[in-house]
Amino acid sequence: METTAKKYAQEPPPRSTPEVSLLHFTSYFLWLGAVGFGGPIALAGHMQQDLVDHRGWVSKQDYVDGLALAQLAPGPLAAQLAIYLGYVRAGILGATLVGIAFVLPSFLMVLALSAAYVRYAGLAWMQGMFYGIGAAVIGIIARSAFKLTKLTLGKDKLLWGIFAVLAVSTAWTSREIIWLFLLGGVVAVLVKAYPLRAQAGSTSRMFLVALSLPAVGTLGEIFIYFAKAGMFVFGSGLAVVPFLYGGVVEGHHWLTPQQFVDAVAVAMITPGPVVITVAFIGYIVAGWMGATAAALGIFLPVYLVVIVLAPSYQRWARNPQLNAFVRGVTAGATGAIAGAVIVLARRSIYDVPTLVIGALSLAILSRWKVPEPVIIAVAAAAGLALHHAESPDPVFRQVLKSSVCHLSFVKVVPCLKPPCKPTLLLP
Numbered sequence: 308m309e310t311t312a313k314k315y316a317q318e319p320p321p322r323s324t325p326e327v328s329l330l331h332f333t334s335y336f337l338w339l340g341a342v343g344f345g346g347p348i349a350l351a352g353h354m355q356q357d358l359v360d361h362r363g364w365v366s367k368q369d370y371v372d373g374l375a376l377a378q379l380a381p382g383p384l385a386a387q388l389a390i391y392l393g394y395v396r397a398g399i400l401g402a403t404l405v406g407i408a409f410v411l412p413s414f415l416m417v418l419a420l421s422a423a424y425v426r427y428a429g430l431a432w433m434q435g436m437f438y439g440i441g442a443a444v445i446g447i448i449a450r451s452a453f454k455l456t457k458l459t460l461g462k463d464k465l466l467w468g469i470f471a472v473l474a475v476s477t478a479w480t481s482r483e484i485i486w487l488f489l490l491g492g493v494v495a496v497l498v499k500a501y502p503l504r505a506q507a508g509s510t511s512r513m514f515l516v517a518l519s520l521p522a523v524g525t526l527g528e529i530f531i532y533f534a535k536a537g538m539f540v541f542g543s544g545l546a547v548v549p550f551l552y553g554g555v556v557e558g559h560h561w562l563t564p565q566q567f568v569d570a571v572a573v574a575m576i577t578p579g580p581v582v583i584t585v586a587f588i589g590y591i592v593a594g595w596m597g598a599t600a601a602a603l604g605i606f607l608p609v610y611l612v613v614i615v616l617a618p619s620y621q622r623w624a625r626n627p628q629l630n631a632f633v634r635g636v637t638a639g640a641t642g643a644i645a646g647a648v649i650v651l652a653r654r655s656i657y658d659v660p661t662l663v664i665g666a667l668s669l670a671i672l673s674r675w676k677v678p679e680p681v682i683i684a685v686a687a688a689a690g691l692a693l694h695h696a697e698s699p700d701p702v703f704r705q706v707l708k709s710s711v712c713h714l715s716f717v718k719v720v721p722c723l724k725p726p727c728k729p730t731l732l733l734p
Contacts, residue, residue, distance in 0.1 A: 327364050329397050333404045335364075336389050340579045341412035343385075344678055346451065347544055347581070348458075350385035351377075358392065369395045376620055379633050381538045382609035383580045386410065390613045399614060406610050413579030414586055414602050420573050421590035421598060432691060439664055439690020440572040441565070441655035443682050445648060446668025447575055451545055452644045453673075459637050465498055469635055470642035477646025482553025488639045495635025500627040525593055526600045532559070533585050533604030544574075544581030546640035547605075549647035551588070561592045564654040571651070576683045582606075660693050 335357065343350045351374060358365040373391035377384045386409060393405025427433045460466045469491040476484050532554060540547045548571060555561050562570065570591075574584035582605050589601025656665050668682050 325363050327362075329401060329404065332364060332393070332396055332401070333408045336393070336405045337408040337412065339389075340409040343578045344680055346679075347384040350580075351388055354385075354388060354392065365392055365395070372620060376613070376616060379629065380612045380616060382540050382612055383537075383544045383582045383605075385544075386580050386582075386606060387609050387613055390610055391617060394613060394617050402610065402614060406606065410579065410583070410602065410606055413577045413583045414598075416577045417573055417583050417586040418590065418595060418598055420577070421587045424569065424573070424587075425591065431694065435691040435694025436687040437565075437569050437572065437690065438661070438694050439686040439688070440576075440683055441568045442661035442664035442690075443668040443686030444568060444572045444575055445652045445655050445665045446670075446672065447679055447682065448545060448548070448571070448644065448651065449648045449669050450672040452641065452648055455545075455641050455644065459634075459641050463638075465495065466634065466638040469494065469638040470645070473639040473642030474645040475642075477549045477643045478649040479646075480553075481650045482549070482557060485550075488636065488643070491639035492632040492635040495638070496628050496631045498631075499634075500631035526596060528559075529589050529592060529597050529600040530604040533589070533601045534608050536585070537582070537605045537608045540582060540640075545644050545647075547582050547585075549643040549650070551585070552647060552650060555588055562588060566591060568651055568655050572683065576680050660689075664689060 339350065339353060339357075343353055354365075355370055359367055359370050369392065373388045373395070376391055377387035380387060386406065389409040390402045390406045394402035396405075424433070456470065460470055473484075473487060473491065476487055536547050536550050536554070552567055556564055556567050567588075570584045570587040573587045574581050577583060583602070585601040585605045586598040589597035589599070591597075593600070652665070656662050664686050668686060671677055671682065672679075
């Protein structure tokens with residue numbers, strides 16, 4: 308396979324599509340990464356319409372092959388498809404440039420939002436915005452989980468069973484249980500494509516190698532953790548959410564539950580791959596270097612998977628054991644997303660206004676094709692208005708937070724139950 312990979316890297320597969328410079332081809336993905344909203348299915352649809360149907364830069368067969376590889380291999384679907392198309396166009400150089408161009412715009416946007424979040428997180432207006440955004444995110448994820456369920460499970464009772472087990476376990480434990488996740492793929496192989504063959508075994512070994520990678524230092528720990536997380540993204544970038552919650556919040560304690568919901572919200576309001584939320588998490592932990600390490604961790608394995616598997620794609624893509632394993636794992640990932648909705652809802656929907664915002668977001672997305680950033684923007688405005696209505700005066704908000712003293716603008720009102728350490732609060 309290694310010799311074949313080198314051969315294809317030096318001599319890209321022949322194509323009957325119009326010649327276009329690598330600069331123009333790469334610039335398209337830079338544009339798509341900057342304006343493409345709607346998740347992996349929408350981004351893949353844009354690539355088909357623009358590159359296959361309208362411009363003819365990519366043949367239909369190359370696009371279909373790339374989409375099939377992205378669905379079978381672990382990692383963010385849209386990013387894998389983009390990297391594969393870059394590989395078909397210009398080998399490893401094309402894959403590298405396209406991958407960077409596609410991810411860079413959303414990474415820079417998340418970096419700017421992360422810096423603003425860290426600087427202004429303590430201010431009332433920022434808290435008010437994310438009060439509404441957090442509730443809307445629950446509605447968005449719930450809608451995505453429903454659509455993904457219809458797309459991946461169909462009427463297959465076995466896949467529904469795997470889905471249910473992962474949904475319940477994720478909701479109950481607030482984390483994605485990795486061995487249960489892999490077991491779903493193994494069970495699907497045993498039931499649908501027995502006996503096991505080498506391809507399925509090599510796929511399982513790929514997961515085990517990813518899980519055993521060591522980490523050195525904070526940045527190394529961030530990189531390795533997100534590289535492992537990227538190996539469990541199947542069906543949608545949102546599949547990484549339950550995996551990250553268990554590790555980021557409850558394992559490493561890098562983020563609080565509310566900060567994690569805010570991280571998911573940031574991914575929703577930026578274009579490009581949903582998994583770019585990892586850059587926000589990395590920034591909270593270790594600044595811009597942490598964001599870079601997290602982004603490299605989640606996307607570098609995706610890039611390597613495409614480079615390694617693309618040359619031999621035709622040989623392994625139709626293997627029944629591998630397909631069964633991927634379908635089982637995808638069903639588990641979908642169940643984990645459904646369970647994550649419940650986990651995150653417990654942190655984001657805790658009163659009547661957040662319940663209304665979450666329910667309305669879900670209802671609107673179910674009824675109309677409203678862009679998700681619009682939902683987020685409206686929810687942010689609603690949260691800001693509600694937060695301001697509850698406590699319009701910043702000094703009064705601080706007074707309400709005092710649990711031991713009643714304060715006035717110029718004097719300290721004695722405590723009802725001493726001892727107390729009164730604090731003078733000036734306007």
